[in-house]
Amino acid sequence: METRLKILLVDDDPAVLELYQELLKKLPSEPEIVTASSGARAMALLESEPFRLLICDLKMPKMDGLQVLSIVRRKYPMLRTVALTAVLDEQFRSRAYALGVDLFWHKPTTEQEVQMFLECLESLLGQENENGFRGVQSKSLMDIIQLECISQSSSLLRIANGSVIGRIWIQEGEVIDAETTDFKGEEAFHRILAWRTGTFESMAPEPHRERTIYKSYNALLLESAQALDEALSAGTGQDTTSITLSPLTRVVQMEGVEFVLACNRSAGGKAEARGLENPDRLAGWTQQCLQRFADLSDLIHAGPLEQVEGSGPQRQVSLARQGDFDLCVGWKHDLSSAHIRDAMKNVTALWAS
């Protein structure tokens, strides 16, 4: 059964709601338009029914647009979001994009702007919610590589899965090298192929890149497909390359790490640690600290909490949230804060994978 896509339009001005409702009816996909006059009403509607796209004004009383978008990005990561505003201020554009909105648009004033706005919305509506890579919807990474190779292209594919970056070098239709955070060559290629979603960019080829992969692209893709099938039939659906070590062990083996602690919020804060004798106190502090600053973000609209760094006479620690886990990593004292910040990103990426 074919169902109409739904757009939720949020603005405190009834005249604007009416006007945009009329405008959005012109969209070729003929979506159903639902309106809400406040952030609270929008949240209630999102709870009750699924939407494909949220268009939200920024300036609203009580709960403003940034607050709404901040909550929505966290609660409904697959929902496409558009910030619409009459405020010409670059700070708000930056903050909206930092929150992860798909589109920031000044309220159109001319016929041409309206047309462009509608085209962008139509494009956003057309993007699938399912697995796939943004930019080439409904195509797996395998399809993308196959297309590149069949057309005998030379390119560098830069693939991002969350904060993890992978690169695959293709030279005249052959995969010649791959690289990700901790792996190179074939191992990296298979790791990247195991990612189900992400974004990718096709960049200029690097013809002088040293070749480390000598298998044909068909053989490589076949191996990856087999590994994916095996993983699915085993019911894991996870990264297919063999991971025998627990994430905690892998983190504690990283350079500069003294200890690591992970608290599972969905299991009542149950803590596991490596390199710590008595993790309970630190676990309590970690969870409280991350909760305090995550709550603070909602109050001051500062965007998602990325990480907290603490330094003292004895230790340097980093805290971050990844999925259901609150992580605390202790670092050697001689490391610079910039190094620690980058290394912590690797820790969260490793945890996410």
Added chain:
Amino acid sequence: MGLLDFFAKPAPSLLRLPSGSFTVDRKGAVLVSTVASSFPTELIHQISSRVLAVFHDATEAQLPLSQIVINYSSLKITARELRGGAIVFLSPRTPFSSTNKS
């Protein structure tokens, strides 16, 4: 027109991210501040109370800290412990600012 203005609703405004610094004592009272007065005092208190609590609880957890840096996607808060109180620096970030380099 002036009469109509009287009935007009005040336009909602967006909260700008704070920039500047402030110092609080151990009880959370703000001693000195360079943060714009348009930024609500209540939110300054929300920041300082959390920062002081985190410093205090860290000491209780046998992890005394002299500095914490809280990185949000749009704001960086740096807090240094100051004899039970703290000095707190607030700096908004943009996707292009140097602090966002990965």
